[in-house]
Amino acid sequence: MRCWLAGRGRGSGCTATAAQRRRRLAGCRHQTTTPSMPWAEPGLRRKRSAAAPRRLVPRGFSMAAVFADLNVPGAPERKSLQSLLEAAAHLGYSTVAINHVIDFKEKKQEIVKPISPSELFPSLPIVQGKSKPIKIVTRLTLVVSDPSHCNVLRSTSTNIRLYDIIAVFPETEKLFHVACTNLDVDLICVNVTEKLPFYFRRSSVNMAIDRGVYFELLYTPAIKDSTMRRYTISNALSLMQICKRKNIIISSAAERPLELRGPYDVANLGLLFGLSESDAKAAISTNCRAVLLHGETRKTAFGVVYTKKTHRASEEEGVLPVRKKAKTEV
Amino acid sequence: MSVPLRRLRETPRHLLVCEKSHMRHERSRHAAHVRSHAYNCRVSFLIPECGILPEALKSVITDIGEYYLVKNLSLHELVTHEFINTFVKKGSCYALTYNTKIDQDNAAALLPTGKLIISVDKDTYEELGLQGRPSQYSGKKVMRYIVTIDLTDSAFDPDSKKHKRVLWALKEKKPLEFDFLLSWHNKGAEGSTLMSYFSKNQIQAHQPKATFSTLRNLQCPVLHSNELHGKLEESCSAQELFEWLGAVCNKVGLDNKSFSFLSTCCCPQPSTVVEQAYLCTITGFILPEKIIQLLEQLCCYFDEPKLAQWVTLTVHGFADSPVSWRESEHGFQKGGENLYNFVVFRNLDYWLQMAVGANDDCPP
Amino acid sequence: MRCSPVTGERRACAVARSLGSIAHAQSTVEPDGRCRSCDSNKGAVPLFPAGPNIAPTPSPTFHRFRNASQHHYMKICFVKFQGGGIRLNAAHFKQLIISVGAALPVDVLTYEEKTLSAILRVPSSGLVKLWSALTLLGSYQNRKCAFRVIQTSPFLLALSGNSRELILD
Numbered sequence: 001m002r003c004w005l006a007g008r009g010r011g012s013g014c015t016a017t018a019a020q021r022r023r024r025l026a027g028c029r030h031q032t033t034t035p036s037m038p039w040a041e042p043g044l045r046r047k048r049s050a051a052a053p054r055r056l057v058p059r060g061f062s063m064a065a066v067f068a069d070l071n072v073p074g075a076p077e078r079k080s081l082q083s084l085l086e087a088a089a090h091l092g093y094s095t096v097a098i099n100h101v102i103d104f105k106e107k108k109q110e111i112v113k114p115i116s117p118s119e120l121f122p123s124l125p126i127v128q129g130k131s132k133p134i135k136i137v138t139r140l141t142l143v144v145s146d147p148s149h150c151n152v153l154r155s156t157s158t159n160i161r162l163y164d165i166i167a168v169f170p171e172t173e174k175l176f177h178v179a180c181t182n183l184d185v186d187l188i189c190v191n192v193t194e195k196l197p198f199y200f201r202r203s204s205v206n207m208a209i210d211r212g213v214y215f216e217l218l219y220t221p222a223i224k225d226s227t228m229r230r231y232t233i234s235n236a237l238s239l240m241q242i243c244k245r246k247n248i249i250i251s252s253a254a255e256r257p258l259e260l261r262g263p264y265d266v267a268n269l270g271l272l273f274g275l276s277e278s279d280a281k282a283a284i285s286t287n288c289r290a291v292l293l294h295g296e297t298r299k300t301a302f303g304v305v306y307t308k309k310t311h312r313a314s315e316e317e318g319v320l321p322v323r324k325k326a327k328t329e330v
Numbered sequence: 331m332s333v334p335l336r337r338l339r340e341t342p343r344h345l346l347v348c349e350k351s352h353m354r355h356e357r358s359r360h361a362a363h364v365r366s367h368a369y370n371c372r373v374s375f376l377i378p379e380c381g382i383l384p385e386a387l388k389s390v391i392t393d394i395g396e397y398y399l400v401k402n403l404s405l406h407e408l409v410t411h412e413f414i415n416t417f418v419k420k421g422s423c424y425a426l427t428y429n430t431k432i433d434q435d436n437a438a439a440l441l442p443t444g445k446l447i448i449s450v451d452k453d454t455y456e457e458l459g460l461q462g463r464p465s466q467y468s469g470k471k472v473m474r475y476i477v478t479i480d481l482t483d484s485a486f487d488p489d490s491k492k493h494k495r496v497l498w499a500l501k502e503k504k505p506l507e508f509d510f511l512l513s514w515h516n517k518g519a520e521g522s523t524l525m526s527y528f529s530k531n532q533i534q535a536h537q538p539k540a541t542f543s544t545l546r547n548l549q550c551p552v553l554h555s556n557e558l559h560g561k562l563e564e565s566c567s568a569q570e571l572f573e574w575l576g577a578v579c580n581k582v583g584l585d586n587k588s589f590s591f592l593s594t595c596c597c598p599q600p601s602t603v604v605e606q607a608y609l610c611t612i613t614g615f616i617l618p619e620k621i622i623q624l625l626e627q628l629c630c631y632f633d634e635p636k637l638a639q640w641v642t643l644t645v646h647g648f649a650d651s652p653v654s655w656r657e658s659e660h661g662f663q664k665g666g667e668n669l670y671n672f673v674v675f676r677n678l679d680y681w682l683q684m685a686v687g688a689n690d691d692c693p694p
Numbered sequence: 695m696r697c698s699p700v701t702g703e704r705r706a707c708a709v710a711r712s713l714g715s716i717a718h719a720q721s722t723v724e725p726d727g728r729c730r731s732c733d734s735n736k737g738a739v740p741l742f743p744a745g746p747n748i749a750p751t752p753s754p755t756f757h758r759f760r761n762a763s764q765h766h767y768m769k770i771c772f773v774k775f776q777g778g779g780i781r782l783n784a785a786h787f788k789q790l791i792i793s794v795g796a797a798l799p800v801d802v803l804t805y806e807e808k809t810l811s812a813i814l815r816v817p818s819s820g821l822v823k824l825w826s827a828l829t830l831l832g833s834y835q836n837r838k839c840a841f842r843v844i845q846t847s848p849f850l851l852a853l854s855g856n857s858r859e860l861i862l863d
Contacts, residue, residue, distance in 0.1 A: 065433075065434055065451050065452075065473050065474075066434045066435065067434060091842075094434065129429060129431065129858055130429050130430070130431070130435070131401075131429050131509060219829075219830075222830055223829075223830050223831070223832035224832055229830060256838065258773065258775060258832075258838045258839065258840045259832065259838075259840070260840075261829050261840070262842060262843060264664060264843065264846075265825070265828075265829040265842075265843050266829070267664075268664075268822060268825045268826055268829065269826050269829055269830070271337055271338060271822050271826070272338070272822070272826045274337075276337065277342065277663065277688075278469045281433070281663070282471075285433075285434065286471070286473050337822075338822045338823055339819040339820075339822070340819075340822075341761055341763075341766070341818040341819065341821065341848070342821075342848070343760075343761060344760075344761055344763060344848040344849070345758065345759070345760055345761075346758070346759040346762060346763070346849070347756070347757070347758050347759075348756070348757045348758075348759070349755070349756045349757075350755045350756075351755075371855060371857040371860055372854075372855035372857075374854075374855075399862050428862070431858075534862075536862055558755065558757055559757075568757075569759060569762065572849065572851060573765075573849075573850055573851075575851055576767075576849060576850025576851035576852070576853065576854065577803070577850055579851060579854035579855075580803070580804060580813055580850060580853055580854050581804060582803040582804050582813065582850075583804070591785065591788060592784055592785070592788050592801070592802045592805070593801035593802050593803050593815070594799075594801055595801050595803055595815055613860065644851060644854075644855075646852070646854075646855030646856075646857065647857070648857040649856065649857045649858055650857065650858065664846055665845060665846055665847045665852065666857075667847050667848075667849060667852035669849070669851060669852055669855065671851065685849050685851070685852070687847065687848070687852075692758070
């Protein structure tokens with residue numbers, strides 16, 4: 001519960017029942033209140049935010065426990081990305097994140113604006129066996145090997161705020177610790193392609209779990225190569241020992257449609273990584289939802305002001321950050 | 331062995347319940363079992379030594395009744411008093427959401443008893459503001475809730491507080507919209523039909539699809555109605571029959587030898603070869619009332635002397651329905667199997683086999 | 695326990711554990727006296743209407759097999775890279791499964807060459823292993839390929855009626 005409801009950290013104590021009670025108290029007509037916390041009475045809301053200056057998850061944002069693949073590499077060619085997304089929809093994924101990777105070791109890395117789904121498809125592909133179209137979100141992954149690389153996360157005015165999810169791939173133990181304890185990220189990628197360069201420390205991992213940050217395991221390397229398969233499984237198992245099967249998501253990083261696997265297949269793979277049946281299924285559904293909600297809290301200023309996400313259709317005036325736009329609309 | 335390794339060998343939970351009784355036994359509960367399994371997507375029966383279907387059976391199949399698919403129907407339409415009075419209270423009304431996955435999406439089902447069961451994820455539950463209970467299969471971190479509303483309850487009068495609140499929750503608080511499979515069974519009484527009632531919505535009528543096939547030279551296991559567990563060299567067990575029937579329905583060739591390269595699966599022994607067997611499969615949204623009719627007709631098949639020793643009737647439930655038998659919760663872990671099979675013997679003894687997968691209660 | 699043995703209403707309940715290799719779960723019947731409500735059994739006189747071959751039928755009996763399926767069944771489909779001219783007959787397919795599924799005794803129950811789809815039977819304890827092995831297969835004869843698992847079940851019969859395949863309109 002603490003992982004998403006409380007948004008950031010334990011103490012905020014916002015449980016479902018409490019929320020409900022508040023809602024009932026408020027007699028609830030949420031159209032009239034601000035979209036930020038429709039369930040709470042204004043008076044209560046102010047009190048709450050004063051008492052707990054932590055970010056609360058905006059309840060207006062709803063995403064069921066559908067299957068999600070939070071790592072679909074944003075390929076340069078539009079066509080291959082389209083076919084990947086179509087394949088994901090066909091396999092039964094309801095949410096996918098297009099991943100943009102920034103590796104600071106390479107020169108001239110610029111954080112570009114995230115790709116918008118409307119650019120890709122005139123109409124989004126329909127998820128197989130459902131009547132709904134697939135939901136596309138954007139994700140930024142920073143590969144950090146030096147503490148200075150993390151500065152970009154602290155700057156406010158960059159395109160970074162336009163991404164729905166921010167992930168970080170720490171290459172040293174120190175940076176792993178920083179990522180777990182300090183950085184404002186939603187996901188920490190775990191190296192699955194080579195022998196772990198460092199051991200996971202329980203203190204940092206626990207800190208990350210407390211903050212609601214998730215760890216990501218990839219399965220595509222295991223499909224491509226048998227050595228990587230060994231590393232994937234052994235690294236996953238050693239992470240599982242430390243994190244006690246909590247806060248794990250599994251995603252693909254598939255570059256081709258044939259590298260994608262169906263949700264139930266991936267859930268079964270989770271057993272190989274040391275998860276239990278229900279944990280494995282959570283790793284591709286409810287945990288992904290928690291990551292998205294965690295990312296969403298970044299767009300709220302400490303849970304006090306929440307800007308309703310207008311559809312990016314208004315791309316012509318997209319220069320303005322979403323937050324400002326909403327302000328001007330008011 | 332370490333925990334993760336042990337886990338790799340574990341089998342997901344599943345249950346097969348076998349029951350033996352007599353069709354005319356006054357305590358036989360076969361009809362109750364059929365009636366309590368509300369949502370059925372496929373019915374098939376197998377008659378060994380049968381070339382042509384008797385007319386009586388044929389007519390049951392042809393009038394198995396159509397069902398309706400209503401697109402984008404708001405859930406609150408099912409709790410309005412007009413609907414309750416015209417359909418729910420005057421017959422058995424069945425409704426089940428279509429194209430919703432019980433392990434991912436919200437789903438709803440209206441039972442013929444007048445209970446409306448809404449299975450929703452945590453977000454929806456909190457927005458909905460109706461009282462429910464956590465799902466049995468969601469573990470420590472509850473992500474799914476079940477809301478049950480009794481539409482025929484006396485406390486659910488048009489002016490009651492409860493009714494108002496439900497209507498408000500489903501209409502204004504959190505409007506839920508689904509594609510519904512609908513069907514209505516009433517005894518004789520003429521009234522307005524679902525088709526005209528939902529004419530404003532997109533409604534389509536569908537006829538269950540029936541396929542017929544004759545299987546030649548089929549190896550059938552020998553069964554004795556008294557031997558549910560089988561007897562070595564004399565008869566096969568209920569479990570073996572269940573497997574064998576699966577092989578027949580999936581068109582698995584069983585004539586291969588046990589040393590074949592491809593498959594070592596063969597017909598349980600002892601077996602006999604029957605020259606022809608009649609297999610009929612009906613697919614759609616099939617009401618229990620119709621299945622009872624079908625079962626009755628299959629019993630009548632033995633009124634005249636027949637070569638067949640037994641016949642079978644298999645019924646598959648919906649993998650994504652929120653309930654399996656009665657109101658016991660149904661879930662989907664890796665598969666949502668909930669099915670049952672009747673083996674009716676010549677002397678009208680029967681075996682009933684009910685099978686469920688991981689996220690299901692024990693069948694009644 | 696409210697049922698009396700006199701009325702013969704007792705329902706034997708066979709509970710068999712599945713883990714590992716119980717070969718004959720069904721033969722280890724332990725009538726542990728588990729019974730469900732049988733309130734109606736007081737002085738019940740069975741009525742048998744006329745019918746062919748009527749023999750006095752004992753009262754209903756009831757047996758339960760928990761996790762007793764020795765096998766699991768998988769409906770799978772093989773997807774290969776477009777334009778690859780690989781023909782895969784049943785024997786090749788089985789060979790492929792063997793090469794993937796290592797030491798597991800897998801049976802190919804049905805195979806359709808046109809659609810490259812098959813139904814496999816695998817011992818229950820090997821399901822997870824075979825499934826993950828199939829999932830992790832990435833290439834066949836140096837061409838990209840994949841297995842798509844359509845359905846798995848402990849009951850072969852369940853594979854013949856998947857409501858998720860019910861497509862209307």
